[in-house]
Every structure is written in structure tokens, then in C-alpha cells.
Amino acid sequence: MTDELLKIENLKTYFYTWAGVVKAVDGVSLNVKKGETLGLVGESGSGKSVTALSILRIVPRPGKIIGGSILYKGENLLEKEEKQMQKVRGKEIAYIFQDPATSLNPVFNIATQLVEIIRHHQNLSKEEALKKAIELLRLVEIPDPEVKIWNYPHQLSGGMKQRMAVARALSCQPNLLLADEPTTALDVTIQAQILDLLKSLKQKLKMAMILITHDMGVAAGVADRITVLYAGRVCESASAKTIFRNPLHPYTRALLEAVPSLALRREKLKVIPGSIPNLIELPSGCRFNPRCEFAKQGVCAVQVPELLEIAPDHYVACVRAREIEAETPFGGLS
Amino acid sequence: MKGKTPKKTVITEPAESKRHKGVSQWSIAWRRFKKNRAALAGLILVGAIVFMAIFSPLIARYPVNYLASYNEEGKIRLPPSSKYLFGTDYIGHDVFSQIVYGTGNVLYVGFGAAAIAMSLAIVIGLFSGYYGGLIDNLLMRITEVFLVIPFLLILLVFLKVATALAPSGVGGLTTVMLMIGLFSWASNARIIRGEVLRVKQHEYIEAAVSLGASKWRIMFRHILPNVLHVIIVLTTLQIATAILVEAAVSFLGFGDPNSITWGQQLQGASEAVKEAWWEGVFPGLFITLLVLGFSLFGNGLRDALDPRLRE
Numbered sequence: 001m002t003d004e005l006l007k008i009e010n011l012k013t014y015f016y017t018w019a020g021v022v023k024a025v026d027g028v029s030l031n032v033k034k035g036e037t038l039g040l041v042g043e044s045g046s047g048k049s050v051t052a053l054s055i056l057r058i059v060p061r062p063g064k065i066i067g068g069s070i071l072y073k074g075e076n077l078l079e080k081e082e083k084q085m086q087k088v089r090g091k092e093i094a095y096i097f098q099d100p101a102t103s104l105n106p107v108f109n110i111a112t113q114l115v116e117i118i119r120h121h122q123n124l125s126k127e128e129a130l131k132k133a134i135e136l137l138r139l140v141e142i143p144d145p146e147v148k149i150w151n152y153p154h155q156l157s158g159g160m161k162q163r164m165a166v167a168r169a170l171s172c173q174p175n176l177l178l179a180d181e182p183t184t185a186l187d188v189t190i191q192a193q194i195l196d197l198l199k200s201l202k203q204k205l206k207m208a209m210i211l212i213t214h215d216m217g218v219a220a221g222v223a224d225r226i227t228v229l230y231a232g233r234v235c236e237s238a239s240a241k242t243i244f245r246n247p248l249h250p251y252t253r254a255l256l257e258a259v260p261s262l263a264l265r266r267e268k269l270k271v272i273p274g275s276i277p278n279l280i281e282l283p284s285g286c287r288f289n290p291r292c293e294f295a296k297q298g299v300c301a302v303q304v305p306e307l308l309e310i311a312p313d314h315y316v317a318c319v320r321a322r323e324i325e326a327e328t329p330f331g332g333l334s
Numbered sequence: 335m336k337g338k339t340p341k342k343t344v345i346t347e348p349a350e351s352k353r354h355k356g357v358s359q360w361s362i363a364w365r366r367f368k369k370n371r372a373a374l375a376g377l378i379l380v381g382a383i384v385f386m387a388i389f390s391p392l393i394a395r396y397p398v399n400y401l402a403s404y405n406e407e408g409k410i411r412l413p414p415s416s417k418y419l420f421g422t423d424y425i426g427h428d429v430f431s432q433i434v435y436g437t438g439n440v441l442y443v444g445f446g447a448a449a450i451a452m453s454l455a456i457v458i459g460l461f462s463g464y465y466g467g468l469i470d471n472l473l474m475r476i477t478e479v480f481l482v483i484p485f486l487l488i489l490l491v492f493l494k495v496a497t498a499l500a501p502s503g504v505g506g507l508t509t510v511m512l513m514i515g516l517f518s519w520a521s522n523a524r525i526i527r528g529e530v531l532r533v534k535q536h537e538y539i540e541a542a543v544s545l546g547a548s549k550w551r552i553m554f555r556h557i558l559p560n561v562l563h564v565i566i567v568l569t570t571l572q573i574a575t576a577i578l579v580e581a582a583v584s585f586l587g588f589g590d591p592n593s594i595t596w597g598q599q600l601q602g603a604s605e606a607v608k609e610a611w612w613e614g615v616f617p618g619l620f621i622t623l624l625v626l627g628f629s630l631f632g633n634g635l636r637d638a639l640d641p642r643l644r645e
Contacts, residue, residue, distance in 0.1 A: 058543050061466075090545035097544075103537040107359055107559045116555075117545050152358060168545070 005208050006032040006055070006176060011068035013047075013054045020280040024050040024063065026232035029307065032176065037202060037209045039223030039240065041216060041255070045276045047232040048212045052178045055210075056089050072176070091121045094169035098181040100161035104153040110137075110164055111149045114171055121172045136167040139204075140197060159190035166197065170205070177202075177209040183218060195222055216259050220244060228252045231277055231287040234307055238314040247330055248310060248321045250294045256330075286319065294324055363563075363638040373634020379627030383620075387437040394431035395419070399594070401426040411610040421612035424602050429616050436594040436617075440577055440624065443511045443595070447576035450515025452569050455522035456558075462523070463530025464553050474527070480520035486582065489517050493588045506590035510583060514576050522568050529561040536560075563639035570632035574625045581621050596621050 009029045015022040025047040032038045040048045053059045055070055057077065070077040077088065089095075097103035105113060114133035118124060124132065130149075137145035140163040153161055162182060169177060179198060183191035199222055202209050213219050219226050220240060227237040228251065236249040247253045257270040274291040277283055283290050289300035299319055307317040310325075318324070367373055386393060396402045403412045404426030414421040420429035462473040496509050533539065534557065542556045583589050584597025591598065596617040603614030 056544055058540065060540075086546045086548055088546070089543070095541070095544035097537045097541055099537060103541045105538040105542070105556060105560070107562075109358065120546060154359075155357060165541075168541075 003034045004031055005034045005036075005073065006210075007069075007071040008051070008055070009069050009071070011051065011054055011065070011070065013050050013059055013063055013065045015063045017062060017280075022279045023232050023282065024279060025054060026282075027068070028229065028232065028234055029068075030227050030234065030237060032208050032210060034175075035202075035206050035208055036225060037211060037223045039219030039226040040210055040212045040229060041214065041219050041226055042229035043214060043276050045231075045279065046229040048214075048229055049180055051229070052095070052180055052210060052212055055178065056093055056095060057085055058089070058095075087121075090117060090169075090174070091172045092174055093176045093178065094172070094174040096162075096165055096169045096177065096179040096182045099185040100158060100165050101153075101185065103165050104161055104168075106153050109150055109152050110156075114149070114168060117168060117171045133167075133171070136171055137164075139170065139201070140164075140167045142167070158186050159193060162186060162190075162194055163197065166194075166201070170201065173205065173207075175207055177207055178212070179209060180212045181214070182211075183213075191218075198222060216255055228255065231279065231282065233287060234315070234317060235288070236314075236316045236318075237307070242311075242314050245330075246314075246325070248314070248316045248325055249288075249318045250292045250324065251288045253330060254291075254293075286317075294320055296320060359563075359639075363635075367634055367638040370634045370637060372630050373638070376627045376630025376632075376634060379623055380631055383437060383624050383627065384441065386434055387441050390434045390437060394428075394434040396428045396431045398431075398435050399427065400431070402428040402431075411606065411613065413610075414612050420616040421610065423599070423610070423613045424605065429599070429613060432594055432599060433596065433617055433620055436596050436599065437620075439507055439593050439595045440580065440621075443507060443514065443580040444573045444577040444624075444628075446508075446511040447514035447518065447580070448569055448572040450512065451519040451572055451576070452522060452565065454516075454519035455526055455568070456565060458519070458523040459526025459561075460530055460553050460558065463527040464534060464549070464557060470527075474524075477520045477523050480517065481524075485517060486579070489513055489579070489583065490586065490588050492517070493583065507593045507595075510580060510589055511576075514579050514583075518572065518575065518579070522572060525568060526561060526564065529564045530557055533557050533560045563635075567632050567636040567639065570628050570635060574628035574632070577621065577628075578625055 008031065011025055011028045012023070013025040015024055024045075028047065028051055030038065030040075030051075040051065042048050050059060050063065053063075054065050055072075055077065057065065059065060065078060068078070072088070072092065077085070080088070104110075108116075111130060111133060114136060115126060115129040118129040118132055119126070122129075134145045134149055137149055142148050142160065142163050148156075148160075153164070156164065162185075166182075177198075182198065183194050186194060195218060198209065198211070201207075211219065211222055223240050225238065226240050226243045228235045228243070228249065230251050236243065236247065236252045243252060244256070247256055251272075254270070254272045258272065260269055272291055277287060277290070283301070285299075285301040285303055286292070286295075286305050289295045292300065295301070296319075303319055305317045305319045307315050308321075310316045310321050403409050403418060403422040410422060410424055410426045412418055412422045418428050418430070420433065423429055423432070458473050458477065462470045462477075493510065493513050496513060539552060539556055542552055547556065580589065580595060581597035581600065584595050585600045585604070587601060589595065589597055589601075599617040600614055600621075603610065603617070607614060
């Protein structure tokens with residue numbers, strides 16, 4: 001138990017819009033151990049980002065965290081005062097945004113932005129902070145950091161900007177890094193570089209990370225554990241190996257089958273029919289049942305599946321998980 | 335109000351590292367401003383008039399309020415000549431010298447009123463845009479009240495009241511400046527609020543929140559620098575407007591009769607426009623030149639600072 005860093009239980013974050021209450025996150029539980037990388041996977045609108053924003057309590061209006069608990073190092077972040085939260089943000093838990101083009105302030109040079117954060121959380125002189133900032137750039141493998149640090153964001157390429165954003169997130173040695181689709185806005189070769197960088201940094205700095213992605217391939221490359229979200233709920237949670245070898249939730253399977261693979265010479269990629277449900281009026285029972293190929297009449301639309309430990313450390317929220325495991329073994333990925 | 339404004343710690347590049355210079359948005363803007371001839375002309379006009387204000391005793395030909403033509407020749411309203419460059423007015427002042435002495439007063443009202451108006455506009459625009467909700471609603475309704483009242487009329491009423499209430503010896507030009515400033519912030523506040531709303535949604539603001547910045551810091555350290563380009567442009571245009579309003583108020587006889595301003599000169603000239611055209615034309619010309627200068631300068635700044643036009 002002592003190596004548990006973050007434990008979210010039954011988190012509920014709703015958005016109160018004019019059209020109705022959007023249940024973006026509706027009872028998500030997950031945990032992250034020290035030094036572990038958790039891949040948070042799901043479609044757009046499945047609640048991945050809102051979960052991460054909830055951890056730092058920076059959910060934009062009209063969103064509100066209405067229930068559950070977020071234990072970080074045993075303390076409930078939801079009970080902390082705003083002033084104390086400001087000390088957690090950036091220092092204990094840091095966030096990397098999706099689009100590096102807009103996540104750096106355009107009017108300040110990199111040095112100013114890094115030194116500000118370093119001095120905000122640590123008691124250092126300007127010179128010491130600047131030295132540290134240059135070290136950070138070296139850490140995120142920016143060539144010629146003494147020069148590049150004086151650049152403004154508009155002078156840097158996309159990949160370089162994301163490295164700067166990573167450096168900023170790391171500036172106070174956080175114990176937990178929330179990376180919200182850090183590679184989505186980058187082109188493919190740069191994506192691989194940033195992912196490699198994140199992997200090596202995590203080992204060097206021994207920090208835990210939650211990697212949010214809609215790309216199973218990205219999660220496969222980096223994550224130790226994977227939690228799959230669908231419509232604000234956890235579908236399946238297990239080690240990355242288990243998720244790829246023996247996925248039990250129909251949604252996880254569908255996601256994996258939608259990944260292009262060289263080994264399986266399929267003519268066409270499988271797609272998941274339909275789209276993510278309207279989060280204001282959710283389907284009854286299991287939220288995935290209208291799109292599920294395994295759905296059973298009279299069961300799936302009635303019974304809300306609980307997240308159960310089917311095998312050691314393998315949690316699935318599907319009523320038919322055991323039947324599916326017995327009847328149709330997964331042969332999807334090589 | 336609680337909380338302190340965060341300290342400014344913009345880190346600048348040491349001079350010795352010139353290899354790969356960080357190019358700030360300001361240096362880009364200046365480069366573009368230099369290419370704009372109209373804007374440069376505006377800057378030169380404004381510069382020349384500021385120069386005139388600073389060195390007025392050296393430029394003017396006669397002492398302040400000296401009744402040049404009356405004292406020396408017993409005549410008033412003499413036409414322009416080599417002795418009286420712009421002629422003399424209804425009691426014999428040298429019009430040119432009075433224009434020169436008025437420059438400082440005109441700029442004092444212009445800059446002062448703009449400073450007051452812009453400070454109010456910045457604070458109200460920032461709070462309104464950043465906090466949103468109830469605070470926004472309240473501040474914007476107040477702003478609208480200021481927008482719908484007939485500006486000049488209410489200004490004249492308040493000027494009369496303020497001048498009457500102020501103890502003698504106090505006020506004058508300063509009252510005029512204060513009143514103009516207090517009544518001309520509203521439209522600027524709305525524009526700044528709009529800009530804040532735009533900047534607020536950017537991810538770098540969210541990033542600053544996620545890194546532990548307080549609301550105060552977000553507002554003044556992260557949002558304000560990003561709306562500064564708008565504020566600068568609005569300020570130059572506000573100075574021009576304030577100068578025009580002062581001239582109008584003085585012309586209508588609500589200004590400070592004891593200070594020399596170009597508007598006051600216009601008022602004196604209004605009695606004899608046909609007989610002594612020089613008495614009004616020259617002060618009017620200077621008002622036009624100064625306002626033109628500020629407008630060209632402001633428009634040039636807007637073009638240079640607009641992020642959408644960046645190369």
C-alpha cells in the first residue's frame with residue numbers, strides 16, 4: 001500500500017450546461033503507483049482529460065467535481081484549500097498539454113517562463129534559477145540550450161516547443177506527470193521522439209506518469225498499466241501486457257481491432273459502429289451496450305456492470321466478461 | 335483588495351550572447367512600424383509638439399500672457415506679420431507665443447485624462463473578462479450606463495458642479511483633466527474585456543493555472559502582457575480624443591479660463607472670425623496636427639502590433 005501515489009475513487013465530474021447535466025466523468029476509479037506509467041485510453045469525449053483536470057482541480061466552468069475522492073500521498077486533494085492546491089500544482093503534479101503551439105506564453109522568452117515557475121515554487125536567486133532552467137533544457141535534449149533558452153515560442157518548431165513544455169512541467173521535479181495527448185499535435189517522427197523522451201525521463205527522474213491518449217499504439221509503447229475509459233466510466237484496467245494479450249471488455253477489444261496491424265493482413269480495418277453516447281442522456285445499463293457486438297438482450301441494457309477483479313490485477317466492467325473469455329479468445333494482435 | 339501584484343521578473347538576454355538572438359514581439363513590431371511612413375510621420379508630429387512643450391520659453395517670442403501689440407502699438411488683432419508670426423488676438427497676445435505656451439497644458443490634459451481613463455479601463459476590463467459571471471455582469475452594466483449617457487453634456491454638467499464645489503485656487507485644468515478621464519473609460523474597458531476573454535481561453539493560461547499560479551498572477555502577469563498591444567493602441571487614440579474634448583469644452587466656455595490652451599484661444603477667436611481669421615485658424619491647425627499625429631501613430635502601432643498580421 002505504501003507505494004501507492006495516487007488513488008482516485010468514484011470520481012464524478014459533471015458539467016452543468018443549459019442543455020442539461022453532462023456526466024463527463026461518472027464514477028472513475030484508478031490508481032497509480034510510484035514510478036509507474038498509467039495509460040488512460042479512450043475515444044474523444046470519454047472523460048480522459050476531464051479526469052486529469054479533476055486531479056489538479058482545474059476543471060473549466062461549468063464543470064464541477066461533485067463526488068469521490070482523489071488521494072495523493074494519502075491526502076484527499078478535493079478537501080484541500082485553494083492556496084494549498086496552488087502548491088500542489090506544478091510542484092507535486094504537473095500537466096503537459098496537447099498543443100505546444102498554444103501552451104507556451106507567446107510574449108515571454110523561454111528563460112522568463114521557466115525562471116518564473118522555478119522561483120514560484122523554490123527559493124532560488126535569478127541566477128540559480130536560470131542555471132537550473134538551462135539544465136532542464138539539457139535534460140529534455142534540446143541542442144544548444146544556452147542559446148535556445150533566449151528564444152521566444154514563435155521561433156521554435158513544434159517538437160521543440162513540446163520539449164520546452166515538458167521542461168516547464170519538470171521544472172520542480174513533480175512526482176506525478178499528467179501528459180494529456182502530448183503527441184497528438186505533432187507529426188509522426190516527432191511523436192516518436194517525444195514519447196522516447198518521456199520514457200527516458202520517467203526512468204531518470206523516477207516519477208509516475210499518467211499518459212492520456214486515444215492511440216493504443218502510443219499507450220503500448222510507454223505505459224506499464226492501461227485503464228480504458230468509455231463515456232465517463234472505467235471499462236477495463238490491467239497491466240499493458242494483459243490488455244494487449246487478453247482484453248476482456250468488448251470495447252477494449254474493439255479499440256484494439258481498430259489499430260492497423262502488419263501481421264494481420266486484413267483488407268479493411270474494423271470500426272466501432274455508432275459514436276460515443278450523448279453524455280446528457282446515457283443509455284441504460286452498460287453504456288457501451290448499443291454499440292457492443294457481444295450485447296445480450298435483456299441483460300446488458302438493464303444491468304449496470306460493476307468493475308470487478310476477474311483475474312489478479314485485471315479489472316473489467318462487463319457482465320459477460322467471463323463468458324466472452326471462455327467463448328471467444330482474443331486473437332486480434334500479434 | 336488582498337494579494338500583491340506579482341513582481342516583474344522578465345529575464346533579458348545577456349549582451350554577450352549575440353549568436354542566435356531571441357527576437358521579442360516588440361522588436362518585430364518596431365521593425366514593422368519603421369516601414370510604415372504614415373506612422374513615422376505621426377511619431378514625428380507628436381515628437382515635435384512634445385519638444386515644443388518642453389522648450390516653450392525658448393521657442394516663444396514674447397513672455398507668457400504678454401499683451402504684445404497692445405503694449406507696444408496700442409493695437410489689437412493685428413494680422414500675421416514678421417513681428418507677430420500668427421498675428422495677435424483680441425487683447426493683443428501674440429498668437430504664436432500663446433500656442434507655444436499652451437502646448438504643455440494641452441498635453442497635460444491629454445496624457446492625464448488618458449492615464450486615468452486607461453487605468454480604469456484596464457482594471458475593469460481585466461476583472462470583468464477574467465472573473466466572468468456575476469462580477470462581469472455587474473461591471474459591464476455599469477460600463478453600459480457610462481456608454482449610453484450623452485458624454486459631452488454630462489461632462490459639462492459635472493465640470494460646472496466640480497468647478498463650483500472646488501475651493502478656489504484648486505482645480506482649473508486638473509479638474510478638467512479628471513473629469514474627462516472619469517467619463518471616457520467605458521468603451522476602452524469593453525474592448526479590453528473582449529481581448530481578455532480571447533486570451534483567457536488559450537492553453538498557456540490553463541498551463542499557468544496547472545503550474546500553481548494564483549488568480550492575481552494570472553491576471554497581471556500572464557493575461558495583461560498579452561493584451562498590452564491593444565492597450566497601447568487604445569492609449570494613443572485616447573490621448574487624441576482627450577485633447578479634442580478639452581478643446582471642445584474650453585471652446586464652449588466650460589474650461590479653465592486661467593490656463594492657456596488651444597481651445598481657450600479658439601473661444602476668444604469665435605467673436606471675430608471674419609475680421610481676424612488668424613486668431614482661430616492657427617490654434618485650430620495645431621489641434622488638428624496633434625490629433626492627427628496621435629491618430630497616425632496609434633494606427634501605425636495597431637498595424638505593427640496586430641498578431642494576425644505577423645509575418
